[in-house]
Amino acid sequence: MLERFIKFGISVPVLYPECTSSPLSHLAAFAKTAMLPDYEMLETFLPDDENVRKEEIKIAREEGKGINYNFTIDFQVPGKFNPCSLDKSEVDNAIGYAERQIEYAAEAESRIVAITSGPDYMPSEREKEYESFSRYLRAVSEKCREFGIEIALETAERNRFKKLLLGPSLEAANYIKKLRDEGLDNLYLMVDTAHCPLMEEEPLDVLRNSLIAGINHIHMGNAVVRDEKSIFYGHTHPALGVSGGEYDVDEASEFLKALFDCGYLKKDVSYDKRPGLSYEMRPYPGVSPLISAKAAYQKMDTAFKKALG
Numbered sequence: 589m590l591e592r593f594i595k596f597g598i599s600v601p602v603l604y605p606e607c608t609s610s611p612l613s614h615l616a617a618f619a620k621t622a623m624l625p626d627y628e629m630l631e632t633f634l635p636d637d638e639n640v641r642k643e644e645i646k647i648a649r650e651e652g653k654g655i656n657y658n659f660t661i662d663f664q665v666p667g668k669f670n671p672c673s674l675d676k677s678e679v680d681n682a683i684g685y686a687e688r689q690i691e692y693a694a695e696a697e698s699r700i701v702a703i704t705s706g707p708d709y710m711p712s713e714r715e716k717e718y719e720s721f722s723r724y725l726r727a728v729s730e731k732c733r734e735f736g737i738e739i740a741l742e743t744a745e746r747n748r749f750k751k752l753l754l755g756p757s758l759e760a761a762n763y764i765k766k767l768r769d770e771g772l773d774n775l776y777l778m779v780d781t782a783h784c785p786l787m788e789e790e791p792l793d794v795l796r797n798s799l800i801a802g803i804n805h806i807h808m809g810n811a812v813v814r815d816e817k818s819i820f821y822g823h824t825h826p827a828l829g830v831s832g833g834e835y836d837v838d839e840a841s842e843f844l845k846a847l848f849d850c851g852y853l854k855k856d857v858s859y860d861k862r863p864g865l866s867y868e869m870r871p872y873p874g875v876s877p878l879i880s881a882k883a884a885y886q887k888m889d890t891a892f893k894k895a896l897g
Contacts, residue, residue, distance in 0.1 A: 590892040593853055596885075597629030597656055597866030599807075602825045603877045605870070611637040618644045620877070622651040626885040629653065631702070631807075631866045633660045634692045645696050656805070656864060657693035658702045659686065664752060665707060671724035672706030672717040672753050679720045682706070683727040690728070694735040700805055700864070701732060702740045702778060705754040717753050722767065729772040740778040740805035743794070745786040749823040757789055757797040764801035776802045781843055782809025782825050782868060785834045791843050799850060806847065806865040808888070810835045819873070827869040827880060828887045837891045844895035855896070 590596055601607055604617035614635050621630055630653050634641045648655055662669040663682060671682040686703075693701050705721055708714065725739075732739055743760045744750045754760040764777055777798040784791040795803075810833040812820040820826035820833065829836040847853040852863055867888070871880035 590889050591628070593855070593857060593862060593892065594865040595628050595654065595862050596626070596888070597631050597654075597864065598624065598627045598881060599658070599825075599866065599868040600630055600632035601658075602631075602868045602870055603881065611635040611640040615640050615644060619647050622647050622653050624878070624881050626882065627653075627867075629656050629864060629866060631656045631658050631868065633658055633689065634696060636688075641692060641695065648696070655693075655696040655698050656700055656702060656866065657689070657696060657698040659689055659704070663706055664704055664750060666709045670706045670709070672708070672721045674710065674713060674716050674720065676720075679724055682724055686724070686728050687731045690731045690735065690737065693737060698737065700738045700740050701728075702742055702805060702807075703728065704742050704744055705752045708746050708751055708753040708755070714753070718763070721753060725767060725772065725775065729775055732774055737774070738804050739775045741775065742778040742780050742783070742807065743787065743798075744780075744783050745788075745823070747788075749786055756787065757794040758800075761797045761800040768801060776804035778805040778807060779803055780807035780809060780868065781835060781840075782807065782811050783823075785811045785813045786823055791839075792846050795843070795846055795850065803852060804863075806852070806863075807868050808840060808843075808865060809868045820870075825868045825870055827867075827872050827884050830872065837887050837894065840888065840891035841894035844891055848895060 600618055600621045607614040607617035663671055668678055669682045669685050670678045673679050743754045743757055744752045746755045779795050779798050781791045784794050810826045810828050812818045812832045815832040818832045826833055869884055871877045
């Protein structure tokens with residue numbers, strides 16, 4: 589039922605975390621995820637290995653899947669690809685690597701690239717971190733414009749776990765709106781429900797704030813933040829309904845209803861205009877990725893039915 593309203597997707601690297609170990613591991617995980625019957629879009633990066641990359645794109649087309657391109661985590665840690673660095677050479681490296689990622693997205697005919705900020709590794713120099721990140725975003729925006737690709741910037745927790753610059757949702761929204769007003773009109777925000785409790789914010793507040801800048805993609809997920817002994821504690825992307833998690837069907841339904849209310853989701857949308865909404869979810873404990881994905885689909889379908897009344 590939910591396919592009437594969204595292009596429903598699932599993250600390859602979160603469902604199969606081992607896929608980041610090598611190009612061939614990524615290929616194996618990609619192929620298995622592409623065969624999932626209930627998911628139309630695959631959320632993933634593509635490997636640098638040209639042969640593997642071409643094979644994955646071929647598999648996606650054969651299975652009738654699209655790709656929402658997600659940048660790698662290299663941009664999220666201090667180091668040579670840090671887009672928030674005070675070292676100009678590191679920001680230059682980040683821009684060069686991002687441009688290559690965008691070219692991979694264009695090969696796959698992706699219509700969006702999902703990105704995050706870099707780390708907030710020097711809070712006392714946050715203004716300069718923002719200057720570096722703005723330079724990076726301008727370059728990313730310009731490169732994406734060559735291919736008609738939109739940017740979906742995902743906020744994440746600043747004060748714990750990931751410790752990224754963006755960050756508090758209202759601050760992020762005002763920052764992105766300013767850049768959009770300056771001409772970066774292919775830059776939007778993404779809302780990820782898994783990140784909201786990690787950011788110590790409520791999903792509906794994050795959604796409301798993000799609308800200030802505009803949103804063009806949604807990640808749905810879960811988080812465990814109250815049980816430090818849980819295997820899912822922190823930034824781990826557990827599936828809906830896991831023990832100790834913040835969200836199950838009722839909470840997902842409430843968020844979906846808000847997406848309908850704000851206009852991101854529409855009850856009468858044409859098939860080719862459906863917006864994107866994807867799971868970022870690890871398998872349920874002791875359950876295979878395939879069965880986990882099937883069970884999670886049923887939860888989301890039920891949540892849509894509840895949201896529609």
